[in-house]
Amino acid sequence: MNSYQRVMNTLSGRPVDRVPAFAILGAYGANLTGCDLRTLYSDAGAYLQAQQALQSSFGFDLVLAPFDFSAIAEAFGGETVWSGLQTPNMRRPAAPTVARALDLRLPGPGDGRLSFILEATRALAQLYQERVPVIAVLPGPGILPSLLVGLDLWMETVLFEPGAARNLLSYSGDFLVALGNALVEAGADCLVFTEGMACAEIAPRALFVDAVLPHLREILARIDGPKIISSTGGSINQTLDLLPGIPGVVGAVAGSRDDLVESRRLVGPHFNLLGNLDNLAFASVGAEEMQQMSLDCLQAAAHGGHFILANSGGDIPQATPAENLLAMHGAAVRYPATGRLQ
Amino acid sequence: MSPADLCQQLLNAMINADRAGAADIVSEALACGFAPAQVISDILDPAIIRLGKMWEEETMSLAQNFVASKIAEDTLISCLPDLGTKESHKGKAVIGNIEDDFHSLGRRTMGLFLKAAGWDVIDLGNDVPAEQFLEKALEVGASVIGASAMMQTTALNIRKLRELIDREGLQNHLKLAVGGAVFNWRPELVSEVGGDGTARNAIGADELFTRLQAEVKGPGAP
Numbered sequence: 001m002n003s004y005q006r007v008m009n010t011l012s013g014r015p016v017d018r019v020p021a022f023a024i025l026g027a028y029g030a031n032l033t034g035c036d037l038r039t040l041y042s043d044a045g046a047y048l049q050a051q052q053a054l055q056s057s058f059g060f061d062l063v064l065a066p067f068d069f070s071a072i073a074e075a076f077g078g079e080t081v082w083s084g085l086q087t088p089n090m091r092r093p094a095a096p097t098v099a100r101a102l103d104l105r106l107p108g109p110g111d112g113r114l115s116f117i118l119e120a121t122r123a124l125a126q127l128y129q130e131r132v133p134v135i136a137v138l139p140g141p142g143i144l145p146s147l148l149v150g151l152d153l154w155m156e157t158v159l160f161e162p163g164a165a166r167n168l169l170s171y172s173g174d175f176l177v178a179l180g181n182a183l184v185e186a187g188a189d190c191l192v193f194t195e196g197m198a199c200a201e202i203a204p205r206a207l208f209v210d211a212v213l214p215h216l217r218e219i220l221a222r223i224d225g226p227k228i229i230s231s232t233g234g235s236i237n238q239t240l241d242l243l244p245g246i247p248g249v250v251g252a253v254a255g256s257r258d259d260l261v262e263s264r265r266l267v268g269p270h271f272n273l274l275g276n277l278d279n280l281a282f283a284s285v286g287a288e289e290m291q292q293m294s295l296d297c298l299q300a301a302a303h304g305g306h307f308i309l310a311n312s313g314g315d316i317p318q319a320t321p322a323e324n325l326l327a328m329h330g331a332a333v334r335y336p337a338t339g340r341l342q
Numbered sequence: 343m344s345p346a347d348l349c350q351q352l353l354n355a356m357i358n359a360d361r362a363g364a365a366d367i368v369s370e371a372l373a374c375g376f377a378p379a380q381v382i383s384d385i386l387d388p389a390i391i392r393l394g395k396m397w398e399e400e401t402m403s404l405a406q407n408f409v410a411s412k413i414a415e416d417t418l419i420s421c422l423p424d425l426g427t428k429e430s431h432k433g434k435a436v437i438g439n440i441e442d443d444f445h446s447l448g449r450r451t452m453g454l455f456l457k458a459a460g461w462d463v464i465d466l467g468n469d470v471p472a473e474q475f476l477e478k479a480l481e482v483g484a485s486v487i488g489a490s491a492m493m494q495t496t497a498l499n500i501r502k503l504r505e506l507i508d509r510e511g512l513q514n515h516l517k518l519a520v521g522g523a524v525f526n527w528r529p530e531l532v533s534e535v536g537g538d539g540t541a542r543n544a545i546g547a548d549e550l551f552t553r554l555q556a557e558v559k560g561p562g563a564p
Contacts, residue, residue: 081444081469083442085442086493086495089442089444090444091444091468091469150446151445151446152446152450155405155408156408156412158405159359159361159405159408159409160412200403201403201523202403202404202405203405204359204403204406207403207405278527280494280524280527280528283494284528317494317495
């Protein structure tokens with residue numbers, strides 16, 4: 001059974017030989033190929049090479065399309081800051097006000113560095129077709145406007161100007177639909193949406209229900225392919241019960257502080273859960289502890305299937321020892337899966 | 343209605359993200375004859391303290407904290423209309439996000455609460471190099487710098503500021519407060535980056551800055 005079969009079978013509840021495992025490794029690939037991060041996040045060939053190096057070093061059950069939200073901010077007219085230590089970040093959003101954001105030209109899914117993301121996705125899909133699934137990560141519809149106006153202003157708008165917030169959600173939503181579908185067309189097997197507004201650390205449940213959930217349903221219904229909602233590392237149990245039934249959503253990433261047993265209770269037996277290893281732990285614990293943490297996750301949530309061992313946040317820290325990634329992978333290999341092939 | 347009742351109402355408004363309702367409560371308190379200073383000390387301050395406890399217990403979200411900071415600001419403006427021009431009574435605090443860090447929400451909220459508590463806040467914004475922090479602190483005579491970072495990678499840049507303060511021999515004259523989400527998850531980072539202290543949230547910043555300033559001005563200081 002290859003990684004593609006393993007992941008797709010898990011998502012659809014069919015038997016697997018073992019629990020799939022993956023870590024979000026984007027910038028980490030540059031460690032292996034000696035590439036600088038600006039090249040990694042601008043050149044599809046360099047990115048492909050880095051994912052190949054990660055795949056052959058660790059053998060996780062996915063390859064990752066470029067996970068770089070600054071390219072989205074840039075496509076709207078924002079400014080990016082490049083660092084030698086982490087994925088590029090948004091330095092300045094495109095618009096200082098919501099009114100100005102609504103006047104921005106809506107970018108196409110291939111504008112600016114988004115074309116690099118599509119090109120790298122195509123190359124990964126071509127190379128790993130039906131062997132290793134290609135996962136692409138997008139901002140959730142409820143948090144996307146923060147890439148246009150900044151998180152402070154977006155939060156203020158959601159809280160105090162619901163009409164303006166709805167306008168910006170609607171405007172930015174059309175872009176997200178176009179980009180999501182372009183990624184699926186380029187070969188992404190699954191889309192992960194990082195919806196910060198679903199997390200307890202960002203917004204209370206009532207705000208998510210009132211301001212984001214209807215929009216999330218509407219936008220995701222217009223995007224093809226299986227979709228997963230990510231907690232971006234935060235606690236998502238407060239809204240987890242609301243996610244099954246959203247069009248095309250097949251799973252969610254639990255936060256590292258979520259109780260996985262409770263997560264399972266909230267979503268029922270047939271919804272996929274991923275998680276919930278703490279990103280920061282990867283760089284700060286030893287391999288033995290990492291293996292134990294992985295086994296703890298597996299023991300809490302993997303016995304009924306529909307579970308993928310994964311980290312809960314974004315890109316794994318660059319300082320993570322390779323032994324820790326191997327320990328995580330090794331735990332999944334050793335753990336017996338329900339429905340295991342004989 | 344007693345200050346305790348009004349405080350409870352204000353706290354409820356903060357928790358429910360009801361900024362307009364909070365404004366009504368403050369207006370009612372002033373209309374009932376409470377002095378502006380009493381509104382701040384007996385209604386706003388206790389609400390903020392209880393809010394801080396809820397944040398520590400992780401029952402508050404960033405959105406609720408954001409609304410609470412806005413309500414605190416609104417209340418101060420209602421009670422102290424000359425807030426922007428009035429001389430602070432606690433001292434000067436220089437704050438900013440450290441070099442390469444662009445997550446400003448926590449820092450801005452901290453600035454509001456420090457201002458609400460009576461600090462003269464000099465906010466340098468995002469992506470502030472160590473040299474700029476020190477230069478501004480010396481220029482305005484601040485005894486506490488607050489450096490904020492959200493991620494581990496950027497938090498490590500605070501070391502440069504620590505080294506700069508030490509290299510200039512200012513460690514007993516200038517204290518370094520550090521904060522941001524990553525310090526809550528990894529408290530050991532505070533000493534790793536050379537921080538003199540941290541607060542779990544913006545609401546606790548006043549207590550931290552007051553303590554650090556007292557260390558500078560205390561009898562043991564040179």
